[in-house]
Amino acid sequence: MANDKKLVESITSMDVDFAQWYTDVVLKADLISYTNVKGCMAIKPAGYAIWELIQKQLDERFKATGVENVYMPMFIPESLLQKEKDHVEGFAPEVAWVTHGGLNPLQERMCVRPTSETLFCDFYKGEIESYRDLPKVYNHWCSVVRWEKETRPFLRSREFLWQEGHTAHATAEEAEERTIQMLNVYADFCEEVLAIPVVRGRKTDKEKFAGAKDTYTIEALMHDGKALQSGTSHNFGDGFARAFGIQYTDKDNKLRYVHQTSWGMTTRLIGAIIMVHGDNSGLVLPPRVAPTQAMIIPIMQKKEGVLEAAYALKEKLGGFRVKVDDSDKSPGWKFSEQEMRGIPVRIELGPKDIAANQAVIVRRDTREKLVVSLDNIETEVSKVLETMQNEMLVRARNHRDAHTYEATDWESFKEAADSKPGFIKAMWCGELACELKAKEDAGVTSRCMPFEGKPVGDTCVCCGKPAKSLVYWGKAY
């Protein structure tokens, strides 16, 4: 069968060609299809279900901190985009412009939102009058558009799905607190749900968001040693409030500007899951974000009682996300599919197992096999999923730590950048010239000043002058 042939072609080994491995996994795990809309992808059920689990769990964490969801328009009139100088400079070159509505040209063209700061500011201006109206802690789940030239599924596409939180506060302190709070929500979510360890820190002035006072970031290390920015949280100070005139009357009847934040996470996280956990057989999903946590694969399913036993087992495992693969493919074929799609656990159940009141559980990440009694299979599946979730985080952390290097002088910095894919911890004087030198001469495009971590020296790794910050340098996706 033509279909079968296509499926068994092996996935490119990640050591041979990491980029091709990534594309192979994305397609063989059935996460997306390319479309005839250039730079945009169709997210298929297996991919979208991961996003739904991310949304649900992230949204619960948001709401626990008092976030409320809203929906803002997808269009931004040009005059609105232009109100904050740095912001428009950052985004205008990469937006899609709507110029006609129906058969008529628009009086003013509008862009499809690349991000919604300007819309929220315009909205808050009308909503906020007094200190009683503060804080506003709103979020919206939507898609945004940025006219990227080179695109890759999940990592960079012209349209992507995300959430963007936008808050307004009475004081600078409260805004800063919320900025850090949301960065920590992101980091905890990555570690606890996606099993992806992250470095929490601040971006350099050069790299901060267009219009922000400070941008905080969480950075994860992919299997190939490249860094992936996995979530950002921005403190705008009162810059946008001044540009848009968002003022409130305080308790002493004085007019003051609000202080704002914004923070976002995107479908890029699915790319991170692939590149942190995947292997040469395909995707490996952390159980908490796996749409199907266990696939029951009947062996000799035409024998009497086998399919019935498989369905009964599915019922018994109703507390988990479980499916039975009862298609007419061979068991070996089903095993490959389950592996490519990253389903955490497969449960093999054949006539002999049924006779012995047992099943075989196989973990996707380690391939460890476990013969368990059907009497306590719920407990066993629960244990395996929990162990797998925890060990995936430990393994990812070990990989990250094993690929984190220190450099105290330019030679060792350059050497690490050239030959050791990973993070390089090195000191920085804070000057743009050194940042640019590191980027241009050593090719490190990612930098994050961590909240935690001991200095690895006193002097800047680039210029030798007194250092101000420890930086995690890396090559960014």
Added chain:
Amino acid sequence: MANDKKLVESITSMDVDFAQWYTDVVLKADLISYTNVKGCMAIKPAGYAIWELIQKQLDERFKATGVENVYMPMFIPESLLQKEKDHVEGFAPEVAWVTHGGLNPLQERMCVRPTSETLFCDFYKGEIESYRDLPKVYNHWCSVVRWEKETRPFLRSREFLWQEGHTAHATAEEAEERTIQMLNVYADFCEEVLAIPVVRGRKTDKEKFAGAKDTYTIEALMHDGKALQSGTSHNFGDGFARAFGIQYTDKDNKLRYVHQTSWGMTTRLIGAIIMVHGDNSGLVLPPRVAPTQAMIIPIMQKKEGVLEAAYALKEKLGGFRVKVDDSDKSPGWKFSEQEMRGIPVRIELGPKDIAANQAVIVRRDTREKLVVSLDNIETEVSKVLETMQNEMLVRARNHRDAHTYEATDWESFKEAADSKPGFIKAMWCGELACELKAKEDAGVTSRCMPFEGKPVGDTCVCCGKPAKSLVYWGKAY
């Protein structure tokens, strides 16, 4: 206080000016704000939370029938939109066109999706090869854009939120079955969750969706006697499949075209809730779709122990969506707010109640007061919410039935259309001329041929020739 004044201005009575009443309720219930993006609204937390409850419950019903969620791009290249002749004619005049990406003009302009049939067809063409790939039963939750000239919150706006299901089947029978199945999912959802009774039926050829073979609709009657189309389900036959070349190999190795359906529901449902259940004090939310089901309002909250008792009661009612209004407003003020916002139940709790181990429960729809013991308040709240949900449906059905008229000749038809807002049941010969006459001379813009309902005569109400169908005629939103 300026804010206070604004709030107590009364809502326009619906008998005086229904349209103004609607706008007042939308704004005073804090559901939306108007924006500087013409024809687009900002959906505020109180409005968006209703949509989240609609999404959650509808999505569960979809998934129970085997629907899987996906995400398709928001843009449609012009050449793709043009592939199905009727479809492009229907939608091209009302789409927003993107002509520039970043600083450069596009080689081919793209519209922002007004609906995604063409995208799904293009996608299915690549996904479907064999009968094994069928059926495809996909849905996506997204926003769409139609360049409307006159807009009203929720009822008609340039951008709105919705879901659109798109399916592909091996046979015409299976497609028809899915079309009707989804219409029934919609109708049951409206009745069971939104407490809105609907007429299930088919649209006339003139009114069917651009490109469809048959369009089915559910029609609800608003408080002012106007009809609101609340959900539609389309059977495309193989028309789109032929236009896009979507073929599969059947079991006998023959190439066949697939048969397709699509179906959608939108944020318009929030408009329906307002206009079916609202009253002159504001919104009235059916408990199953109320973001806050009960608001606890402490009386004399500065007295020792009152706020603590209110919080303790909230804990006790953890199985419901409950809030405590502990703001520094007066109880009367809080009552008004709870009423305007349509919160189904308010629970008054003051020092005397606490001493007597009781609370006062007040139903939003009937204002019925109930003094209940704190010992069994969970049961009482549960009962009140359930009763209210059921009675709201009965009341809406009674209103609908009381405003459903029969007409067997043109005079009584015209008279009903002119002076009796509601549905008119009358027979129709099936000819376009009569449909247009009814529309132009009697002003009835909505028609639905119900699945159920006895004929009210043998002859067409317009021309007197033999009748083919019973029709619910009405004036549409």
